[in-house]
Amino acid sequence: MKITLKLYATLGAFLPPGAARNAIQLDVADGATIADVLARQSVPREACHLILVNGVFSPPASAHARELVDGDTLAVWPPVAGG
Amino acid sequence: MGWTGQVLRVNLTKGTCTPEALNKDWAGQYLGQRGLGSKYLVEETDPKVDPLSPDNKMIFATGPLTGTCASTGGRYSVITKGPLTGAIACSNSGGYWGAELKFAGWDMIILEGKADKPVYLCIIDGKAELLDASEIWGKSVWDMDAWIKSRHQDPMMHVSGIGIAGENGVLYSCIINDLHRAAGRSGVGAVMGSKNLKAIAVRGTGGVKVDDFPAFLAATSAAKEVLAGNAVTGEGLPAFGTQVLMNVINEAGALPTRNTREVQFEGAHDISAEAMAKPSGKDGKPNLLANQACFSCTIACGRISKINEEHYTVRNKPEYWHASGGLEYEAAWALGAATGVSDLDALTYANFICNEQGIDPISFGATLGAAMEMYEDGALTDKDTGGLKLNFGSAEALTQATELTGKAEGFGKELGMGSKKLCDKYGKPELSMTVKGQEFPAYDPRGIQGMGLTYATSNRGACHLRSYTVSSEILGIPEKTDPLVTDGKAGLVKAFQDATAAVDSAGLCIFTTFAWTLEDIAPQIDGALAGEWSVDRLLEIGERVWNLERQYNLQAGFTAKDDTLPKRLLKDAAKTGPAKGLVAGLDKMLPEYYAVRGWTEDGVPTNETLSRLAL
Numbered sequence: 001m002k003i004t005l006k007l008y009a010t011l012g013a014f015l016p017p018g019a020a021r022n023a024i025q026l027d028v029a030d031g032a033t034i035a036d037v038l039a040r041q042s043v044p045r046e047a048c049h050l051i052l053v054n055g056v057f058s059p060p061a062s063a064h065a066r067e068l069v070d071g072d073t074l075a076v077w078p079p080v081a082g083g
Numbered sequence: 084m085g086w087t088g089q090v091l092r093v094n095l096t097k098g099t100c101t102p103e104a105l106n107k108d109w110a111g112q113y114l115g116q117r118g119l120g121s122k123y124l125v126e127e128t129d130p131k132v133d134p135l136s137p138d139n140k141m142i143f144a145t146g147p148l149t150g151t152c153a154s155t156g157g158r159y160s161v162i163t164k165g166p167l168t169g170a171i172a173c174s175n176s177g178g179y180w181g182a183e184l185k186f187a188g189w190d191m192i193i194l195e196g197k198a199d200k201p202v203y204l205c206i207i208d209g210k211a212e213l214l215d216a217s218e219i220w221g222k223s224v225w226d227m228d229a230w231i232k233s234r235h236q237d238p239m240m241h242v243s244g245i246g247i248a249g250e251n252g253v254l255y256s257c258i259i260n261d262l263h264r265a266a267g268r269s270g271v272g273a274v275m276g277s278k279n280l281k282a283i284a285v286r287g288t289g290g291v292k293v294d295d296f297p298a299f300l301a302a303t304s305a306a307k308e309v310l311a312g313n314a315v316t317g318e319g320l321p322a323f324g325t326q327v328l329m330n331v332i333n334e335a336g337a338l339p340t341r342n343t344r345e346v347q348f349e350g351a352h353d354i355s356a357e358a359m360a361k362p363s364g365k366d367g368k369p370n371l372l373a374n375q376a377c378f379s380c381t382i383a384c385g386r387i388s389k390i391n392e393e394h395y396t397v398r399n400k401p402e403y404w405h406a407s408g409g410l411e412y413e414a415a416w417a418l419g420a421a422t423g424v425s426d427l428d429a430l431t432y433a434n435f436i437c438n439e440q441g442i443d444p445i446s447f448g449a450t451l452g453a454a455m456e457m458y459e460d461g462a463l464t465d466k467d468t469g470g471l472k473l474n475f476g477s478a479e480a481l482t483q484a485t486e487l488t489g490k491a492e493g494f495g496k497e498l499g500m501g502s503k504k505l506c507d508k509y510g511k512p513e514l515s516m517t518v519k520g521q522e523f524p525a526y527d528p529r530g531i532q533g534m535g536l537t538y539a540t541s542n543r544g545a546c547h548l549r550s551y552t553v554s555s556e557i558l559g560i561p562e563k564t565d566p567l568v569t570d571g572k573a574g575l576v577k578a579f580q581d582a583t584a585a586v587d588s589a590g591l592c593i594f595t596t597f598a599w600t601l602e603d604i605a606p607q608i609d610g611a612l613a614g615e616w617s618v619d620r621l622l623e624i625g626e627r628v629w630n631l632e633r634q635y636n637l638q639a640g641f642t643a644k645d646d647t648l649p650k651r652l653l654k655d656a657a658k659t660g661p662a663k664g665l666v667a668g669l670d671k672m673l674p675e676y677y678a679v680r681g682w683t684e685d686g687v688p689t690n691e692t693l694s695r696l697a698l
Contacts, residue, residue, distance in 0.1 A: 006330075006334070008327070008330050008331075008357060009319075009322070009323050009327055009356065009357065010322070012357060021352045022330070022352065022357055049314060049315075049319075050331065050558065050559070052331075052334050052335060054661065055334045055335045055336050055660050055661040056335075056661045057557070057559070057563060057566075059563075073334075075330070075334045077327070077331060078314075078318070078319060079313075079314030079315045079318050079319035080315065080319045080320075080323060080327040080328065080331060080558070081315045081316075081319055081320055081325070081328075081554070081558055081560070081594070081597045082320075082324070082325030082326065082327060082328035082331075082411075082412045083325055083328075083412070083413075083547060083548065083551050083553065083554075083593070083594070
């Protein structure tokens with residue numbers, strides 16, 4: 001299945017060649033979890049503080065259990081805040 | 084202790100500067116800065132006063148921790164009646180000016196009346212005098228700052244003042260200190276301009292005494308360790324600043340775009356923290372050159388940026404090739420997403436002009452967005468705009484409009500009225516994205532429901548800094564709540580409002596609360612001040628300040644009818660993103676909010692509430 005992976009701020013360094021605007025489309029196995037996708041890109045799990053799937057919050061602690069589906073957009077940030 | 088005990092009262096009409104004792108009883112009830120300054124304003128002015136008349140007063144107030152080694156302890160606030168809103172205004176700034184005022188031996192300055200010619204207030208330790216400002220009236224903030232330091236031959240002076248916008252009554256003009264730190268909102272700069280007061284220059288060589296130095300040092304050291312060890316305040320904010328939110332809020336479907344017609348902006352990435360860090364221009368340097376800290380701050384979230392010298396805005400203007408205050412998230416949103424402009428250098432240039440001429444970029448960008456919608460709808464014509472082509476997405480329109488507004492020339496004069504008056508004038512009041520006359524900032528209440536209640540009930544008009552529920556609803560700090568539901572938001576907003584009012588009264592920056600709770604703050608205040616300062620006491624003060632401000636606004640003529648949102652947010656559902664199909668559920672939250680506040684169904688604090696809070 002195809003998903004879109006977006007890695008922001010310092011995590012952008014873990015995007016593969018071909019990524020643009022901090023995003024890339026990936027082919028991943030059906031039933032792949034958030035943790036599977038992040039491990040594939042060697043993203044340190046402890047650096048993943050904010051995870052949104054299609055814009056909706058997904059608890060980082062549940063990354064190994066949350067399965068993605070075809071067409072999902074997974075966006076991940078290190079510690080961030082603002083205002 | 085924590086206080087110098089001295090207030091400087093300046094009567095601009097008479098030209099007098101008179102010291103008086105700080106009211107310690109009030110300081111015990113309202114802590115300082117926002118709370119204490121508001122108490123002085125309430126006691127000394129009529130809430131129905133014309134904000135731009137000599138009868139309005141303005142108060143520059145520090146907190147008990149301002150000028151101490153507490154992290155971020157450099158804040159001051161400007162409290163007055165705001166000309167943009169007609170509500171109480173309290174605008175908070177960092178930099179170094181607030182601490183310098185304390186070092187000079189003053190806790191607060193109360194300005195009253197109006198000078199008969201342009202003046203600036205010069206404070207060198209215990210000596211305060213009004214001096215002729217005719218040579219700098221009409222000058223920018225940056226030129227004014229240099230002129231004052233040169234005249235007094237003291238580069239260590241700190242200057243807080245207005246640019247041309249404040250002189251010309253732009254209703255969202257701000258007060259700038261240290262070149263690019265701003266008491267930004269509600270038009271406090273226009274009040275300063277109406278008094279013919281260009282600036283307050285301060286040089287202080289003293290310090291701030293605290294009540295129990297060992298306890299204070301232990302508390303502030305422990306609190307700094309909390310900031311350093313926290314992933315957000317220790318790593319995220321210094322590295323990326325607030326601008327990292329651009330992609331976060333866009334992904335979450337809560338980025339108000341093109342005057343809030345949409346909730347996601349296709350150009351968000353181009354104006355984000357990630358874009359600021361990307362090398363560009365012929366020198367290969369990125370827009371972002373460095374981060375910068377305010378006085379005593381151990382977070383250092385400020386952005387220092389440079390415009391690409393080949394960009395059309397500065398190609399023939401080498402005076403703008405230097406590094407200066409860069410885009411923060413709210414400014415980048417207003418100058419960018421709200422106008423549909425995705426040219427990072429154009430935004431940075433517009434931001435420089437806002438700092439140089441003293442304009443609140445949030446209100447300006449939001450007002451320009453409203454003007455662009457009216458232009459595209461045909462309510463504004465080329466004749467109205469003086470030939471400005473105000474199309475959404477036009478960087479040229481953005482930068483030209485910024486220059487005109489700063490100078491209050493041409494259509495810039497109309498933009499300087501703010502979006503409410505502008506949209507009223509051209510028969511499109513529904514296109515003004517404001518609450519109580521103030522433009523709301525960078526979070527769409529359809530995608531972050533708590534922010535709808537925050538905007539509707541903010542005492543200074545729409546504002547994110549009165550109750551930043553984004554922290555909970557999006558970032559999960561201190562605990563995650565669902566941004567798409569209204570349940571529980573009344574209590575959440577009240578809790579944020581009261582805690583924020585306490586922090587704003589202490590002399591600290593609200594950004595500390597991404598890591599600190601009041602459990603970290605109370606011991607610092609307790610070490611600085613005499614008496615017992617607990618978390619409960621701070622929360623009670625926060626609630627007291629909130630109700631004091633509410634009472635002022637009610638007496639100024641506001642009612643529950645003003646606790647609302649633009650119809651677009653209440654009627655038009657979000658078209659994309661997680662909030663697709665949702666409107667702002669204010670009607671579900673507001674009655675519960677009044678109840679948890681101890682207010683009547685009409686939004687008026689009950690006698691029981693007032694009595695409980697000793698109001």
